[in-house]
Amino acid sequence: MGIGGAVNRVLATAQNGLEVLRFGGLETGTEPAPFQVVETEKMFRLRRYFPDDEDSVADVILVHPMMVSANIYDVTEDKGAVSVLHRYGITPWVVDFGSPDREEGGRERTLADHIVALSRIVDIVREITGRDVHLAGYSQGGMFVYQCAALRRSEGIASVITYGSPVDVLAALPLGLPAGIAAPGAEFLADKIFPHISIPGWLARTGFQLLDPVKTARSRLDFLLQLHDRDALLPREDQRRFLEDDGWVAWSGPAIAELLRQFVSHNRMMSGGFVINGDLVTLAEVTCPVLAFVGTADDIGQPAAVRGILRAAPKAQVYESRLPVGHFGLVVGSVAGGQTWPTTAEWIRWRDDLGPEPEDVEAMADHADESGTGVTMSSRVQHGLNAVADAGVAAGRDLVDTAVAVQRTSRAIAAESVRTVPRLFRLGQIQPSTRISLGKLMSENNRRARNKELFLFENRVLTHEQVNTRIDNVVAGLISCGVRPGQRVGVLMDTRPSALVVVAALSRLGAVGVLLTTDLDISVGIKIAEARVVIADPNHLEVAREHSNRVLVLGGGSGDARVIEAADGESVVDMEQIDPAAVRLPSWYRPDPGLAGDLAFILFTRGATFDLTPWPVTNHRFAISAFGAASAAGLTSTDTVYCLPPLSHPSGLLTTLGATLVGRSRIALSNGVDAKTFSTEVMRYGVTVVSYTWTMMRDVVRSPDFEIDQHNPIRLFMGSGMPPGLWAEVLESFPRAHVLEFFATADGSAILSNLSGVKLGAMGRPLPETSDVEIAAIDAENETLRVGADGFIEKAAVGEVGLLLSAARHRFATNGPVLSDVFAPHDRWELSNHLFRTDSAADLWYMGATASVIVSRDGSVYRPPIEQALSFARGVDQVTAYRVQVGGGLAAGGDDLAVAAITARAGSASAVTVSTLRAALGRLPAQERPHLITMVDSIELSESYRPLSSSLAAQGVPKPGARVWYRDDEGRYRRFTKAVATERGWE
Structure with a gap:
């Protein structure tokens, strides 16, 4: 280049630079596409592009993100969204929410306001056109689209189209932020910062640019280096001006807070249970087809987050179209003009039976098991990103996510996590005069989170x-x-x-x-x-x-x-x-x-003798159960607990309600226990924890109507009394969840939990900060505790059945007898009426209440092990064991028999055979197996779904027949006949 060329270059640079300084950019001569505002309401203006065109064959509503101008769909004259779509015979309708800082009440807009407004727009366009519409949105606008489709349950929506719109937000956050750090940080910002401030347009622009500072700096440098070449700059000038200035609008604080709380901290696009104007909404109810555009170099709407829609909307046909671009390039630029919008138009025509399936569209595959964000290293390098820095951030995020995953999968860590320590510390500080109660917990939560959801019921939300x-x-x-x-x-x-x-x-x-x-x-x-x-x-x-x-x-x-x-x-x-x-x-x-020592509630149960027994519950007992269960279950504000038990049962009042309040979780209440209701409400409410009692889950997992998406949000079932056979089926039906069983004595002196969940049927060990327990040996002949040579009570050996004792806390009154100097001088232990045995790993196994033991001529028979064993038997549905006296009972010279009643699953009666029963009971010593097993048509259930045996016991010895088996002298089972009954005196 000669001197003249250099001079001309300097002059051109100066001239173009001056134009940029004076007018903000170069004059391109392009004109925006024609449009007409067809409806204006407080929340929006609805634009209809190319309003004079009468030949439209389909309609699409385009939704912009909150911080980006609606003009994003008409940035370039020839390659803009509205122009390309129009060339395919499609009418573009563009939603303009305006800039909140310029709209009346704009700074107070909530996220729900946008969703409700969008649903209103769908109705308007349908009324004008007389046909269903396609709903499309970029980035957060796509999130609006998903949420609107979920709110409407796809009514009137032909399809949903999104561009770089994250669904599984915590799967891949911008800047490689780890979910374990981002989620609590988002909640803090949502609670403390954004309810009081809004983001102006200039700050939104700066924030977007900071998400990819390398690309921003490079774009500006390229612009300066080519400032002399007007012809080279003009094709991209409209795009540059949009990004640098014109394209950004303010963002209302309440809307940001709601976005952070519901869809970042709680990730409820995935789990369901997000709230729109008091209605509970889930993407699981989206049924219209979905097309998601995925940018393989998108570090904002990252592929892993975008592809979450496949798992979140299991009822929808989900497709994807991959493009080698970043976030903005999905909708603006040469790739968008040449691929995004033509593919969108072809999709719309295909879904409306006006053309073939687009070549660049394919069914979305399940990438749930893949690690990382979905943005490959080659994509980052290809698009000029700082690969080394990003790789370091991604590695850091993966390390933190791995640590969080390890923490969540280790059940024992739940009692040692950061959020748990304060709970247990508070529990340990309770004195008889400490003010603590259910009402006080609710008052405290109201002061901390008055506007957050608490109760979910019949699609209603109460804060x-x-x-x-x-x-x-x-x-x-x-x-x-x-x-x-x-x-x-x-x-x-x-x-x-x-x-x-x-x-x-x-x-x-x-x-x-x-x-x-x-x-x-x-x-x-x-x-x-x-x-x-x-x-x-x-x-x-x-x-x-x-x-x-x-x-x-x-x-x-x-x-x-x-x-x-x-x-x-x-x-x-x-x-x-x-x-x-x-x-x-x-x-x-x-x-x-x-106060902690005050009586708070009285519950009731029927003991082994079927007598009504009161359970007095002090505020301290309530606190122990509530804080202990919340810690063991790891409950947080991100959880929604589905309460199936009645409040009259300890699992309903203490474990569910109490623990939910301590965890500051949401509590969802059901209209009943059945498979269809369960499946619907789990997804609609975003249930992460299910509380149960006894056989409640039987009506769900064994129902022919039971269907649930494998990606449902349930992580835990917690309760008491679940038969281990049913327990195994629950785990099979919900492979990503585990079961947490609790056991507590009536006065609360001992609370056990099976934290590991590995040993089905085990009661586990005492909850942290609750009373220590020991199993005292029993002198069966004298019906007393066994005294050792040193004069102290002996502890039961491993596998030996003994009496449960809990360390007596001096500062609290107790309901049971308290003994001193039991195992050592000056110790104090409270006696329960429950029998346990300990295995080699120190886990406790329940053997029943003392009054429930069946003492026959063969020795002691314990009901729980029988019920547990038979619950695993093939073809068996319900089980209960009970005592029947013959000849006045053992004390009168007769005998006490252990009888097990079973019911068969529907269509499985033939599967219950002698071999089945023998295999199920094989682990029990022969003398601890039931004397008789009878198959009955039904077993009565209590309100808490506990199998009841009182009516069966009142009938006496089962009548001989084809569905009754007896235990012979060798422990095997044979058909119970009239001759056997006469021979043994069991008539």
Whole structure:
């Protein structure tokens, strides 16, 4: 290049540079595509491009991200989205949310506002065109599209198209941030920062550029180096100006906070259960076809995150189209103009039966087992990224993610994690005078997270603040009805939000909740507990009136009259008619007065002798269970706990409600236990933890209607009493989850949990910070504890059945007898009525209550091992074991027989054979096997799904027949005939 050329280059550079300084860029002469604003509302303006074209064959709604201008779909005249789509006969409709800093109320916009507005736009376009529409969105606009389709359950949507839109956000975050760090950080920002500020457009632009600083710097350098060559710059000038200035709009703080909380911290695009204006929504209910464009060099909407849609929307046909570009290149630039938008147009025509399947589209494959983000090193190098730095960040992220994964899969670590230590520390500091109760926990959570969701029920969402307000209103109603602190009040209600509110209100008032169930003798329970008032829901009103002269009704449908006087003097008070604002709170009222040593609840159970037994629960007992279960289960604010048990069962009140409050998790309540409801609500609510009792999960996993996506969000089942055979089936049906079994004595002196989940049927070991336990040896002949040569009680040997003792805490009153100097001088141990044995690894196995042991001529027979063994038998459904006395029983010269009743699974009765039973019971010593096994048509279940044997025991010895087997002298089973019954005196 000569001197003249150099001079011309300098002059051209100066001239072009001056134009850039004066006007912000070079004049390209391009004109935007024509459009008409067809609808204007507070949240949006809806543009219809090429409004005079009457030959449209399809319609697509294009949605921009919150921080990017709607003009992104018309950046370049020939290669812009709207122009390309129009050439294919498709009408582009572009949503313009505007810039929040220039719109009325824009800075207060929430994420839900955008989704609801988009759903409204779908209705508008359908009304104008008379046909379903395709919904397309770039980046976060694609997230809006997914969420809108989920909210509408795909109604009116022909297909969904997204461009670099992450679904499994935590699978691959920008800048290689590890999920274990990003999730809690996002929650902090959502709670503390963004509710109070918004992001201006210039900051949004800067943030986007900082996500790829190398590429930004290189683009600017290239622009400066070519500033002399106007012809080279003009084709990319509109794109450059859009990125550098024109394309960015402000971002409202509440919308950012909601995005961070729901879709980063809790990753609810994947798990489901995100909330749009009070409605629970899940991508699992998207049924329309989906096309996701994947940028193989996209470090913002990374391939691993984008491909999460395949697992999140199992009912949809999901396709992908891969492009060798970064995030912005998916929608703007030469590749977008030559591939993205023509492929989009071909997809739309194909889905509307107007053309063939596009060549660049294929069914999305499941990459769930692949590691990394999906952005290959070669893609990064190809697009000029800092490969070495990115590789280092990715390696760091993988290391942290691996550490987090190891932590989550190690059950023992749950009690040692950072979030668990404060819980256990608080638990260890509780004194009898410590103020702690269910009501106080709810008050504390309300102060910390008043606007966060607490209860999910029937597709409704209640926040901590809403629930807390309702509790206070019920307290006012209780006070107006004369209820006082310390008073015992019966509660007879279905497990609904109103029932939980009542229990919490009684706790806040300082009264004692007596949890009643219809499958127990309510009159006896009321008499034992001295409950002179019963609170019922409308479903239980008539039953409550039969057993109490003072009934308070809470819940809809209880009538218009506030007080209904019956002829016999009973009164029914409709608490829904009480105006809490009109109730004057007395001077003695103090919210949440409960101390650790105070009685909080009374539960009931039927023991081995079928007698109704009260379970008094102090606030300390409640706290031990709640904090211990939350720690063992690793519950956090990211969890949604699905409560199947009734509140009247310890698993419902203590393990589920209590642990959920301690973990600050959401609690989802069900309308019943069945396979279809379970599968639907798990996905809709985003359930991560399922609580159960006894055989509840049988109605789910053994139902012919049971279907659930293999990528469901459940990680844990927690509860008590699950038969190990059913336990194994649950693990088979949910291979990514595990089962956490709890066992607790009635007074709470001992709480055990099977943290490892490896030994099906084992009770495990004591929870951290709960009482130590020992198994004391028994002198069976004298029915006492066995004393050793040193005068102290002997500990049971490995495998030996003994009595469970728990270390007595001096500062708390106990319900059972306490012995001193048991194993060592000055020790104190509380006796339980439960028998256990210990295996070689020090895990405890339940052998039943002392009263449940069947002592026959052959020796002691324990019911739980029989029930556990038979639960594994092929073809067996339900099992229960019980005692039958013949000839007046062993004490009268007769005998006590152990009988096991079984039911067969549907269509599997023929699979239950002598060989099946023998194999199932083979691990038990012959003398500990049941004397008789009978196959019955059904086994009665309690309200908590516990198999009941009282009615079977009342029938006596099973009648001989083809479905009854007896144990011979060698421990084998044979057909039980009338001759055998006569010979053995079992008639």
